[in-house]
Amino acid sequence: MADAGLVIIGAGLSGLTTALFSRDDFLLLEKSSRPGGLLKTEDIEGFLFDFTGHWLHLRDPRTKDFIADLMGDGMVTVNRKAAIWSNGVMTLFPFQANLFGLPPAVIRECLQEAVASAVSRAAGTAAVPGNFEEYANIHFGRGIARHFIVPYNTKLWGVPPSEVTAEWTQRFVPMPDIAQIIDGALGFSAQAMGYNVSFIYPATGGIESIPRAMAARLDHSRIMFNTAPTALNADERWVEAGGRRISWDRLVSTTALPDLVKMTVDAPDVIRKAAAELRCSPLRFVNVALDVPTPLDGNHWIYLPETKYPFYRVGCFSNAVKSLAPAGKSSLYVELAPDTTMPEAEITAALQDFLIEIGSITEKSQLLFARYRNHPWGYVIFDERCVPARDLILGWYRSKGIKSIGRYGAWTYNSMEDAMLEAMAAAG
Ligand SMILES: Cc1cc2nc3c(=O)[nH]c(=O)nc-3n(C[C@H](O)[C@H](O)[C@H](O)COP(=O)(O)OP(=O)(O)OC[C@H]3O[C@@H](n4cnc5c(N)ncnc54)[C@H](O)[C@@H]3O)c2cc1C
Structure with a gap:
């Protein structure tokens, strides 16, 4: 008989949600001294800091119910206030729908190019984008791409958008139509756009209040902190952690995919090579x-x-x-x-x-x-090799009954809601 029905690696949002929704007896292994992962909040002299902005946007009834049950009336709703600082002026977010206030030459360039791209899309003559920079040029016009989308995303990733594929963007980049772009340039402020027009957040304690509430519902004798597996055998279904070998029936890992491959003693060369391609x-x-x-x-x-x-x-x-x-x-x-x-x-x-x-x-x-x-x-970084390499690795683990989930386990761009939904599915 296995030591645990379910071994979970990582007590971030994904690992905690998996544990809470699991019907098996679980063992949760977490390398740091407390749960939360990216949802940790640091208190420095009474100033609270999350791991940069962590604002919760819930659309799915399952996550809404889950958080309501977990946090009761301990959440507040906030209407987003976001802006862009460029050319020495502050304009509303998103840039593409709020050109008003920018220098006239910038507005003219953005509008002319946006109209040209809308015309060519409507005429069916627009090219199929081969990368994110081309996607921005085709969908927003070269002006908006040049003044915001390309430089902003280059700073974010540290690589130019021409190295990034276009697929991931649809959901996260607000896409106004040409009428909205023109309205926004003339100061008829667009209604709030994008995926995060309002968000909820714990009234006190920072975003870490959420993983703290989750961990409080778990049996602490089933959580091993300061414990990272040193080796994992996918075929024989064991991990070595905390000085012992632990066997499992099922394993859910939320550690970063390249780290999972590194610790897997029986990972074939083709999987190791694929992991080396992930950036x-x-x-x-x-x-x-x-x-x-x-x-x-x-x-x-x-x-x-x-x-x-x-x-x-x-x-x-x-x-x-x-x-x-x-x-x-x-x-x-x-x-x-x-x-x-x-x-x-x-x-x-x-x-x-x-x-x-x-x-x-x-x-x-x-x-x-x-x-x-x-x-x-x-x-x-969703470059050309990313998705094929990632899918090859995830497929190999799936064939061994191992689910690798979460932001870095599934090697993806996700939100907290995505992480919870994926974990609920993985728990069952
Ligand atoms: C900068 C930034 C801002 C974000 N802002 C938002 C936002 O505003 N709104 C939103 O909805 N989402 C946001 N997200 C996304 C959100 O942070 C993630 O969806 C979520 O935290 C993912 O949780 P996870 O458990 O998958 O990963 P993680 O939080 O990375 O958790 C992984 C856990 O595993 C542990 N671990 C790792 N390796 C091992 C190992 N070998 N052994 C044992 N334990 C291990 C880690 O210590 C950690 O606790 C943001 C993400 C980033 C990076």
Whole structure:
């Protein structure tokens, strides 16, 4: 008989949800000292920082019911306030539907190209996009692509969108029609667009309140913290962890796919070669405290496409939920281009200059502290090889009865809701 009906690797949102929905006796192995994964919240001197913005958008009744049951009335609803800073002006998000306020030459270029691309799409003469840059040119026009989509996404991934396939974008990039683009250029502000027009969030404690509530419902004798498997045999169905060999009937892994392959002693060469082809940008961000109550013009986050800034997005937790900073102060996250070579002190200085430029602070000393953070996994790079290599690996594990799920386990671009839904399915 196996030691556990179900072994789960990783106690992030995916692993915790799997455990909660599993009917088998489970054993949950987590390498860090507490659950949550990317949903951890750091408390520095009363300022709370998530792993950059983690705002929950729920559309599916199963996740709505799950979170309502878990959190009761402990969630608040927030209407998104997001903007773009470029050409020295603040415009509404999404860029493509809110050109109003930009310099006239930029608006003209964006509009002319958007109209030209709409005409060629309507005439059926538009090319089939071979990559994300071509997709942006064809669907938004070269102006919008040049002024926002291409530079912003290059900063986010650290690779140009011409290296990224177009498929993943449909859901995450708001797609206005030409009438909406024209309205937005003339200041008839588009109605809120995109997948995240409002979100919910824990009233207190940061996003980690969710995994904390999940973990509280689990039998703690079934969770091993500070424990990462050192070896896994897919055919013989065992892992070595915590100094012992643990056999299973079923295994769900949420560790990053390349790490799963590395620990799998019987992975064939073809799977190891495929794993070597997977690319992901690392996460680099800064937790920042300000001695002002409502920076960024009250926005929850601001996109910065221009290369002169080493950061691509600056967000303010406490603008969305006041409990995330002491009274009269604010907590910010600053997301850094993964390939920036600028030293930290210079990045902090650039941030102070930026905050003064947009009128959020008047003195550099109003930036109270800046703490730099790194995480090996950020955004999967969907280049040409990504999906075939990933699917080959996932198929091999499936053939062994192993499910590799989650943001980095399934090697995907997902939301918290996606992670919960996938885990509910994997648990059964
Ligand atoms: C920068 C960023 C911002 C985001 N913002 C949002 C947002 O605003 N809204 C939204 O809906 N989603 C957002 N997401 C997505 C969200 O974070 C993920 O969907 C979700 O956290 C995925 O959870 P997971 O359990 O799959 O992965 P993870 O959170 O990475 O959890 C994996 C867990 O496994 C553990 N682990 C790893 N390897 C091992 C090992 N070998 N042995 C044991 N344990 C191991 C880790 O310590 C971790 O606890 C964001 C993601 C990122 C990167």
